[in-house]
Amino acid sequence: MALMPGDSFFGGNKTDSRLCSATVWNVTQSSLTSSIPHCGADRTLILGSKFSYVSNGIDGTIVRRFCHTTRFLAQNTTFLNGLYEEMKFKTPQLLSDISNTFIKCVFNCCTSSSNGGSLSASYTVLPSSIDLTLKDCIFESSKSDQNGGAIAVILDGSNTEECRLTVDIETCHFSNTIARTGEGGSIFFNVHGDSECNGSFKIHNLSEFSDCNSNVGGCIRSSISSKQQISFLLDNCIILSSTAETGGGIAHEVLLSSKSSFTIENSYIYGCYSSCGGSLLFFIHEYLAISIARTQFLFSTSTRS
Numbered sequence: 537m538a539l540m541p542g543d544s545f546f547g548g549n550k551t552d553s554r555l556c557s558a559t560v561w562n563v564t565q566s567s568l569t570s571s572i573p574h575c576g577a578d579r580t581l582i583l584g585s586k587f588s589y590v591s592n593g594i595d596g597t598i599v600r601r602f603c604h605t606t607r608f609l610a611q612n613t614t615f616l617n618g619l620y621e622e623m624k625f626k627t628p629q630l631l632s633d634i635s636n637t638f639i640k641c642v643f644n645c646c647t648s649s650s651n652g653g654s655l656s657a658s659y660t661v662l663p664s665s666i667d668l669t670l671k672d673c674i675f676e677s678s679k680s681d682q683n684g685g686a687i688a689v690i691l692d693g694s695n696t697e698e699c700r701l702t703v704d705i706e707t708c709h710f711s712n713t714i715a716r717t718g719e720g721g722s723i724f725f726n727v728h729g730d731s732e733c734n735g736s737f738k739i740h741n742l743s744e745f746s747d748c749n750s751n752v753g754g755c756i757r758s759s760i761s762s763k764q765q766i767s768f769l770l771d772n773c774i775i776l777s778s779t780a781e782t783g784g785g786i787a788h789e790v791l792l793s794s795k796s797s798f799t800i801e802n803s804y805i806y807g808c809y810s811s812c813g814g815s816l817l818f819f820i821h822e823y824l825a826i827s828i829a830r831t832q833f834l835f836s837t838s839t840r841s
Contacts, residue, residue: 611639615646615654634659637669643686645677651724652688653678653713659691665700666691666735673708675722683757684724685713685748689737693729693764701727701735701766710745710755719787720757721748721778728761728791740771745785747777753787753817754778754808761791770800775815777807783817784808784836790824797825806834814838 636657643654650656654675657668668689675686689703703725710722718724722745725737737758745755755778760766768788775785785808790796798818805815814836818824 607634608636609639610637610641612641613638614642614644616642616644634665635667635669637667638671638673639669640672641670642674643676643678644674647678648680648682651680651682651690651718652684652686653680653715654686656684656688657690658688664698665702667702667704669702669704669706670708671704671706675708675710675713677712678710679714679716680718681716683715683718683726683750684720684722685715685750686710686722688720688724689726690724691727691729691733693727693731693733698732698734701733701737703735703737705739705743706741708739708743710743710748712747714748715750715757717751719750719752721750721754721780723756723758724753725756725758727759727764727766730763732763732765734765736767736769738767738769738771739773740769742772742774744774745776745778746774749779751781753783754780754785754810756786756788757783758786759789759791759819760796765795767796768798770803772802774803775805775808779809782810782812784810784813784838785815787813787817787819788824789819789821791821795823797827799827799829800831801827801829803831804834805831805836808836810837811839 638655646654648654648656651658659666670687678686680688691699691701693699705723713722715721715724723739727733739756748755750757755775756770758768760768770786778785780787785805788798808815810817815833818826
C-alpha cells in the first residue's frame with residue numbers, strides 16, 4: 537500500500553523515506569506496557585508487529601486510540617494477552633467514508649470489559665460508506681463481559697439519512713470465544729436507527745467457529761432494525777460445538793420494516809446446543825427472506841421444541 541503525507545505507520549523496525557510528513561513508530565517484537573500514542577492521521581498501518589500487552593495497572597488498549605483514523609490496515613500482526621477496555625473504532629465527524637482492514641492477524645487471549653473481546657467497531661455518526669474487512673485472521677480464547685466474544689460491530693443510524701455498510705469476514709478462525717453475560721459468542725452484529733442503510737454482512741471461504749459460547753447466539757448474534765436493507769450470508773463455513781441459552785449456533789433478528797435477507801450455503805453446523813434453537817434461531821417481527829442450501833445440520837440439540 538502506498539503511503540501518503542499525513543499517514544501513520546507502525547512496523548517492526550521499519551522506516552521509509554517516502555513517508556514524508558507521516559508519523560512513524562518503530563514497534564519491535566517486544567512487550568508493550570502501555571498504549572501506543574494517539575494517532576490522528578487519516579491513515580494508519582501496522583505491519584509485521586507483535587503486541588504483547590503487559591498489565592501494569594492500566595486498563596487500556598493498544599489500538600483504541602486509533603479511533604479517529606479513516607483508513608486502518610493491520611497485516612501480519614499479533615495481538616497477544618490483551619487486557620482491553622475496548623479495541624474500538626469510532627466514527628470521526630463529517631467523513632465521506634471509512635475503511636478498517638485486518639489481514640493475517642492473530643488475536644490471542646484478548647479480553648474486554650465491554651463489547652468485542654478483540655475488536656469493537658462502533659459507528660455512531662455515519663459517513664456515506666463503511667467497510668470492515670478481516671481476511672485470514674485467527675481469534676483464539678477472546679472474551680468480552682458483554683457482547684461479541686471476539687468482534688462487535690454496532691452501527692447507530694439515528695443521525696444520518698443513508699449509508700452503505702460492508703462487513704467481509706473471509707477464511708477466519710474463531711475458537712473458544714465467549715461473551716460472558718451478553719450475546720454473540722464470537723461475533724455481535726447490530727444495526728439500528730432510522731437511516732436507509734444498505735449493505736452486506738458476509739462470512740465465507742472456510743471460516744470456522746468452534747467451542748464458542750454466549751447467552752444468545754453461541755457463535756453469531758445479528759440484529760437488524762427498521763429501514764435497514766442488509767443481506768446476511770454464511771457461505772462455505774463450519775460451526776462446531778457451540779452453545780447458548782437460545783440459538784446454539786446463530787441467532788438472527790429482524791425488526792419492524794427491515795427488507796433484509798438471510799442466506800446459508802455450502803456450510804456445516806455440528807454439535808451445537810441450546811435450550812431453544814440448537815443450530816439456528818430466528819426472531820422475525822415482520823419479514824425476512826430466508827434461504828438455506830447445501831448445508832448440513834448434524835447432532836445439534838435443543839431442549840425445547
